[in-house]
Amino acid sequence: MTKLTSLKSEKRLLDRRAADQIRSHILEGVLPAGERLLETQLSEELEVSRGTVRSALAQLANEGLVQQVAFTRWEVSGTSTVDAWEIYTLRGALEGLGARLAAANVSETDGMRLRAIADDLLHAIREGRFQDATGIDFDLHAAIIELARHERLAEQHRFIVQQVRFHMVQSGFLPNDYEELIAEHKALIEAVIAGDADRAEKLARNHNDAEVKLLAKLLKQGGSAKPIREKAS
Amino acid sequence: MTKLTSLKSEKRLLDRRAADQIRSHILEGVLPAGERLLETQLSEELEVSRGTVRSALAQLANEGLVQQVAFTRWEVSGTSTVDAWEIYTLRGALEGLGARLAAANVSETDGMRLRAIADDLLHAIREGRFQDATGIDFDLHAAIIELARHERLAEQHRFIVQQVRFHMVQSGFLPNDYEELIAEHKALIEAVIAGDADRAEKLARNHNDAEVKLLAKLLKQGGSAKPIREKAS
DNA sequence: TTTTGCTTGATTGTCAGCAATCAGCAAACA
């Protein structure tokens, strides 16, 4: 008899699965910013009741992907330049902490794992598979965070990375210097492996600085805080 | 005519208000860790339907105050030493970022406001009103975060501070050296007012270090990860 | 022409009831 696996993962609550579906539609850009979401329509498409859809939307609102105008409407959130600046600065702080803790915990096998992922990333870029590269990039950062053995940090990180993806989809934001990206990753994981907490933290934080500075500059000159859609106050 | 204020704040949705009530009961220690929460009982006490209670509990679960065992029960979460370590390390990272940004934004009047709050704190401690002092302490940190003009950071900070309160209620955790507390605050706000971002960040992060070190030590020797209540995996 | 008040259709907020699931206990069995 083959080993049995828990059914619990299958038996995810209906509202969670509804949220999963809507979330992936949003993150794939099928539902653009500002798109109105009707509870009845979603409930018909997903073949669940409105209450269940409602619960799903509430979750997505917590994740910042959707916003609610009470008694009136749900809509897909828009990410402005200000939002992007917030997302990247927060990411820097979280990954800084993560890298610091990871450097304190790292083992031999962990180090090999990190190098392997970095290698994957290198190949993806060299072969021009930039879509894959983006995913592997996120994986690498997630792997470092995992080493921190910090559940809350990991959760916040998943959350903020999701917002990064969200922003990238909406704005078409992409890295513009892949060689530098590779070099930065290399330096970061070597610092982690070497157990140099201070350096690892610093590198992790600097890793977002290019984007942050660009965004800060845009904010100063442009001033158009919410180009995509006005946020309800 | 006096300035009119939006009625929207009054017209909070029922589930939010239900969450508010349950939340304050938890944060005041009326509902201790591990306490079972029955949907029907809560719905009777709050005089709302079970669905509304359910929505409220889902919110509190997102905030980490409550946890759900699917198909079985809701219960008040317990905070272990590991949890406390996570909370304080995260707080350090967030307040570090906040202090750094605040130092870059601070104005004359902001500085006066900070000094006024610090003064309140000093008086509360000198007069032995330690309950008040704790509240003012939180206010001071929140005021610094507010200067960062960073909506997401502010939200995460509210969230983590709430967890700090939660842990303090459950464990009876209290500052043990109020003089040092005052000195640290003084140094921090002066660094912010001086616009010294590096120093402000460093001081904000060090501010939690005493607790973090104590907790790390407890973890190493004790090893009892979850003294209050086992977390569902 | 602009403002005000009303009506209406659509949408969200809330409720009460049915279905699915679980923990605990008692009977049956070895």
Place this chain on the structure above:
DNA sequence: TGTTTGCTGATTGCTGACAATCAAGCAAAA
């Protein structure tokens, strides 16, 4: 006597229907 199996009461998950609210359009008044 210890273990398994089936039942039962209790509790959560989900649904459909009703109530509250809103925006939009139109007509009457200013």
